[in-house]
Amino acid sequence: MTSIDHAEWASYLLAAADDCSAVTAITKQVGEFSIDDAYAIQAALLELRLGRGDALAGAKLGLTSAAKQEQMGVSEPVYGWVLESSVLDDSGEVDLSGLIHPRCEPEFVFVLGDDLAGPGLTSGDVLDATESVTGGIEVIDSRYEAFSFKLSDVVADNTSAARVAIGSGAIGPRDADLTTVGCVLEVDGEVVATAAGAALLGDPAGCVAMLANHLGKHGQRLQAGWTILAGAPTDAKPLAAGTRVCARYSHLGSVSVRGRAHG
Ligand code: OOG
Numbered sequence: 730m731t732s733i734d735h736a737e738w739a740s741y742l743l744a745a746a747d748d749c750s751a752v753t754a755i756t757k758q759v760g761e762f763s764i765d766d767a768y769a770i771q772a773a774l775l776e777l778r779l780g781r782g783d784a785l786a787g788a789k790l791g792l793t794s795a796a797k798q799e800q801m802g803v804s805e806p807v808y809g810w811v812l813e814s815s816v817l818d819d820s821g822e823v824d825l826s827g828l829i830h831p832r833c834e835p836e837f838v839f840v841l842g843d844d845l846a847g848p849g850l851t852s853g854d855v856l857d858a859t860e861s862v863t864g865g866i867e868v869i870d871s872r873y874e875a876f877s878f879k880l881s882d883v884v885a886d887n888t889s890a891a892r893v894a895i896g897s898g899a900i901g902p903r904d905a906d907l908t909t910v911g912c913v914l915e916v917d918g919e920v921v922a923t924a925a926g927a928a929l930l931g932d933p934a935g936c937v938a939m940l941a942n943h944l945g946k947h948g949q950r951l952q953a954g955w956t957i958l959a960g961a962p963t964d965a966k967p968l969a970a971g972t973r974v975c976a977r978y979s980h981l982g983s984v985s986v987r988g989r990a991h992g
């Protein structure tokens with residue numbers, strides 16, 4: 730396996746996002762590199778963004794459903810960061826001029842009332858620490874050509890994080906069985922995918938526990954007030970100018986976004 734310069738590849742990915750221009754996957758240039766190196770590139774990229782005045786709004790999981798793993802050809806969950814600058818306002822308007830090839834996917838969103846420090850956390854610990862759960866739509870945007878990557882590439886690229894819309898239909902963490910909460914994804918009024926919470930490795934809260942346990946290994950914790958995305962239960966759909974994507978949840982209300990060509 731190749732050894733790899735974390736700062737150099739973090740700058741490479743930041744430039745791709747800044748230029749709105751897809752770049753060749755890192756593994757296509759240097760071959761396979763380790764997951765530890767991938768998370769180190771992701772950490773360096775986060776530092777670059779925080780250095781520009783951005784702030785952490787939370788954290789996310791990706792590739793926690795069979796639908797996503799099959800779509801992307803990557804069969805392991807991944808962890809990344811949610812930045813304040815990525816959170817959309819209530820209008821749900823997505824300025825496409827700042828994105829490369831965005832796609833939308835539904836998300837189960839947890840807002841934490843208490844810190845969560847792994848390892849050893851369970852789904853019950855997550856529910857205890859959760860203030861509310863709501864429905865969201867994540868707009869992902871791989872910085873790689875053709876939205877194509879290997880596991881270590883997508884980790885380095887902060888798991889394709891780009892924008893997120895958070896719905897207003899919050900419920901308490903035990904007001905519904907999250908495994909049976911249903912989600913219907915519509916594009917321009919047509920149903921394109923359906924799923925239940927259990928699509929997320931059997932339990933959305935269990936996914937958040939995995940994330941906290943992963944961070945615990947690195948001496949980090951999920952913080953009270955943070956927004957946590959448990960991962961998409963369906964595959965992702967392209968967001969073009971004028972396209973309206975709506976995610977309707979059985980207990981969490983609805984949330985929608987619309988692609989807009991210019992700022
Ligand atoms: C990776 C990001 C995956 C999810 O919810 O599965 C993700 C990708 O599909 O580009 O955010």
Ligand code: MG
Pocket residue numbers: 790791834836867869958960961
């Ligand atoms: Mg996602």
